[in-house]
Amino acid sequence: MRLFPKQENFFDYFEELANKIEEGGRLFLEMTENHDYSESKVARLKEIEHEADIITHRTYEKMHTTFLTPIDREDIYALVNKMDSIMDVIEATAIRIHLYKVKKPDDEIIKQAKILNEAIKKIKGIVHCLRNMKNSKMILDGCVEINTLENAGDVVLRTIMANLFENEKDAIELIKWKDIFQLLEEAIDVRRCIQYYGGDRPETWLIRWVLSYFLFL
Numbered sequence: 001m002r003l004f005p006k007q008e009n010f011f012d013y014f015e016e017l018a019n020k021i022e023e024g025g026r027l028f029l030e031m032t033e034n035h036d037y038s039e040s041k042v043a044r045l046k047e048i049e050h051e052a053d054i055i056t057h058r059t060y061e062k063m064h065t066t067f068l069t070p071i072d073r074e075d076i077y078a079l080v081n082k083m084d085s086i087m088d089v090i091e092a093t094a095i096r097i098h099l100y101k102v103k104k105p106d107d108e109i110i111k112q113a114k115i116l117n118e119a120i121k122k123i124k125g126i127v128h129c130l131r132n133m134k135n136s137k138m139i140l141d142g143c144v145e146i147n148t149l150e151n152a153g154d155v156v157l158r159t160i161m162a163n164l165f166e167n168e169k170d171a172i173e174l175i176k177w178k179d180i181f182q183l184l185e186e187a188i189d190v191r192r193c194i195q196y197y198g199g200d201r202p203e204t205w206l207i208r209w210v211l212s213y214f215l216f217l
Contacts, residue, residue, distance in 0.1 A: 013058065014083075017127075020055060022121065024048040025090060026117060033110055035105040046095075048091075049091040063076050109181065109184065112153065112156060116187050119149045126143065149188070154189070157181060164178060164181070
């Protein structure tokens with residue numbers, strides 16, 4: 001008979017979710033490069049998003065039934081929720097492109113997709129380092145690299161918007177692409193809404209510092 005319930009390895013869940021988001025980001029990049037927003041591709045992206053949701057909700061369930069968690073519950077929730085939100089935005093962007101039936105593909109979105117894909121790779125690397133506090137320097141370096149990618153994404157979006165308003169003469173197409181570009185930028189700009197706050201435990205401080213850098217919504 002156990003005195004305490006079995007402890008869950010939450011870092012396994014974090015890593016599984018990060019891997020799933022990378023899979024979704026990679027598929028979206030392929031879609032943009034091939035200009036293939038077919039129903040089958042969008043359907044596969046929806047499947048990946050659903051698989052990410054399953055991991056997210058399983059983590060929530062384990063969080064509420066586990067006696068001792070490796071980090072604070074609020075930090076587990078924030079980390080998982082924000083990672084899952086990235087996948088939600090990727091799916092929503094692909095669905096919009098498919099439903100809007102834009103008249104011509106825009107290669108500018110490939111630039112955004114590449115930056116997003118690189119940011120997701122950095123997020124995955126950070127998440128895979130979280131289980132060992134000896135990786136703290138790698139984690140913080142990864143946060144700085146993500147910040148650099150976010151800044152690059154801002155520059156790309158400004159350039160895209162300027163070109164869009166200057167060259168697109170069809171008002172309906174302009175509205176469609178403006179919505180698509182801005183939505184995808186939300187997935188790249190992944191650090192705005194969680195504010196930094198410290199904690200007494202070093203691992204809590206680091207988790208929250210990471211959250212302040214690369215998670216949004």
